[in-house]
Every structure is written in structure tokens, then in C-alpha cells.
Amino acid sequence: MTFRFYLPTQVFFGKGVLNEYGDFLGRLGRRSLVVTGRQSAVTSGALADFEVLAKRLGLSWVVFNEVPANPTLETVAKAVDLARQERVDLVIGIGGGSPLDTAKAVALLVPNRAAAARLYEADLPEPPLPLVAVPTTAGTGSEVTQHAVFTLPAREIKKGFSDDRCFPLAAWVDPRYTYSLPLAITIDTALDTLTHAMEGYLSRRSTPLSDTLALEAVRLFAGQKEALLAGNLLPATRRDLMYASTLGGMVIAQTRTTILHTMGYPLTYSHDIPHGRANGYLLAAYLEFIQPAEPVKVNNLLEALGMASLEDVQGLIRQLLPPLGKFPERELERMADLAATNTSSLTWTARQATSEDLLNMLRRSLG
Incomplete structure (x- = not known):
């Protein structure tokens, strides 16, 4: 029997894991971009927990909260622009699959200086920014995958993108963040x-x-x-x-x-x-x-x-x-x-x- 199983993401599961095991963040960067939707990170309590942790660790952050339910590469481009303007060195996805997928694309595109529109065909040799995930829905499992899916309006389809470098380094999976769903x-x-x-x-x-x-x-x-x-x-x-x-x-x-x-x-x-x-x-x-x-x-x-x-x-x-x-x-x-x-x-x-x-x-x- 021969097979391959690759899962580089460190998973912390349970109530309060961001507070209990969040110090890991302090070793990854000092200024972060939080990628999320308009409501999920706030209503779930995940963003508040992150802010408490970031203050304790002395981290600074900027929030991009414009990710819709079915993000396009235009959404990715806006987040990439903000990340570059703010000179972030860490990307944190908080939300359902759409924010987490967008965070993956942002982390990969920023150091490669590539346009979001070329995500599916660009040469992206530079390693991505450190990426971590905090899911607020129980469905996509994006916190432990290398996949991201985006809507391509010109082709009237949704299309997946995969790169092993897009596995989050860590995932804080707290069921409490789904209580408000x-x-x-x-x-x-x-x-x-x-x-x-x-x-x-x-x-x-x-x-x-x-x-x-x-x-x-x-x-x-x-x-x-x-x-x-x-x-x-x-x-x-x-x-x-x-x-x-x-x-x-x-x-x-x-x-x-x-x-x-x-x-x-x-x-x-x-x-x-x-x-x-x-x-x-x-x-x-x-x-x-x-x-x-x-x-x-x-x-x-x-x-x-x-x-x-x-x-x-x-x-x-x-x-x-x-x-x-x-x-x-x-x-x-x-x-x-x-x-x-x-x-x-x-x-x-x-x-x-x-x-x-x-x-x-x-x-x-x-x-």
C-alpha cells in the first residue's frame, strides 16, 4: 500500500483556542491584514477575540471586510492593493469559505507582485505571506486546504485554484463562532x-x-x-x-x-x-x-x-x-x-x- 497525505496546517480545535493558543501569531509577523466579510467576523465574536489577542501580542492590523458570498478576482485585487499599501507581513482569514479563500489568494499574490486577474495563469515563484485561518462556518473546511474558489463573471462560472503553498500555517477552529449562524x-x-x-x-x-x-x-x-x-x-x-x-x-x-x-x-x-x-x-x-x-x-x-x-x-x-x-x-x-x-x-x-x-x-x- 502506497499513498501520499500532506497537511501542513497546525490545527487548534475547541472553545477559546484563539486565546489559549494564539501566541503562535506573534512568531509569524507584526502587521496583519484581516480578510473577512461584512458581518461574520463581528457577529461571531471572532474579530473581537483576535483584537484582544493582537493587543496582547503587540501586533498591528488593518481590516478588509468587503468579501461577498461569492468573491470575484476584483475582490481579491482590492484586498491585495490594501495589503501592499499597508505593508502587511501576515494575512489572517476570518469567516466562511469566501474570506478564507480570498485570504489565500492575497497571501500568494502580494509578494509575487502579480495582478489578481492573472491568478490562474501567472508565474508565482515567491513564497506567500504567512497565512492563518479562523473559520466562522461549519462547511467549507477551507482552513485546512490549499484550494480557493472564485467567481469568474466573464465565463459565468466558479473556478477552483490550488497551490500547496496556500495551506494556512495554522487554523483556530472554535465552534462558538458558529453559534450565531x-x-x-x-x-x-x-x-x-x-x-x-x-x-x-x-x-x-x-x-x-x-x-x-x-x-x-x-x-x-x-x-x-x-x-x-x-x-x-x-x-x-x-x-x-x-x-x-x-x-x-x-x-x-x-x-x-x-x-x-x-x-x-x-x-x-x-x-x-x-x-x-x-x-x-x-x-x-x-x-x-x-x-x-x-x-x-x-x-x-x-x-x-x-x-x-x-x-x-x-x-x-x-x-x-x-x-x-x-x-x-x-x-x-x-x-x-x-x-x-x-x-x-x-x-x-x-x-x-x-x-x-x-x-x-x-x-x-x-x-
């Missing part, structure tokens, strides 16, 4: 976690170690699915979902995501459906498509989820998410065509999908 967002992000774990488990790039983490993430979700259905979000639920999210991030750091994510991106870009929710709507059809190629693994996932069939999975999704109207055939064809252009995602998927296969999955989910 509404139920709908908690469900959406939990489904993002679930699909990370399932796609990673079913990926051609999976390893025995990533499989172990993936199944544990699915079990953690399964243990809290009744709480999500009841809207009973106790601290134990928040803790388990946060832990599952970080495990899911560790999984896709090794495996990346597959066609399920690729099919979901147009729903987010063109129809403003939150990312995790989009994945949820497509999940049962995706598992049904993969099952002939990986029957044992799909059954393992069902067992970990505490379900007997794919129909049970679809039933859970219908209970968790609001009803979704049917999409016109022409739009389904357009989304299938977009998904078919992501050759890497198709390659990593356990069963090779044709354009017609992609269209059929979209039809079963949205038609």
Missing part, C-alpha cells in the same frame, strides 16, 4: 461538509487515510441530522458539525472534489442558490450514478449516514431543504455543458461521466 445557513454549510466527505471518499484520488476521515465526517453529520431537522442547535451539535467540516476539508485537501461540486457551481452562479444547498439538491442523483462503479463504498456511506437506501438520502434532503422548482430543459443542458468542460473533475470521479450522464443527473435533481 441561522438554521438555514447551518444546514447549507453542513451539506457542504457532507458532500466534501462523500465526494472525497468516492474520488479516484482517495487514500486509506482520507477514507477514514471521510467516514468519520459522515458519521458526525449523521449523529446531528435529527438536530438539524428539529432546528435544535445545541453546543454539541455545533461542535460536531465544526469538527466534521474540518475533517471534510482534510479529505478534499487530498482528493479534491468531483462532478457533484462542478454541477452545483452553475446553480450558485446563475441562480443564487447557496453552494452547500446546491450540492444537497444533487447529492442523491450523484450517488445513484456512482453506485455501479463503487457499490461497496456507496453502501459504506449509507451505513455511516444511518440510512438504508438512496431514496432515504433523497428524503432527508427534501426534509432539510426548501422545495426547488423545475428548471427548463435548455438551462439543464447549459449547466451540463459547463460541467463537461471541467476535465479534471471528471477524471477524479469514480465513474466516468459523459455529457448525457451529467444532463441526466441534473434532470433527476432539477427537472
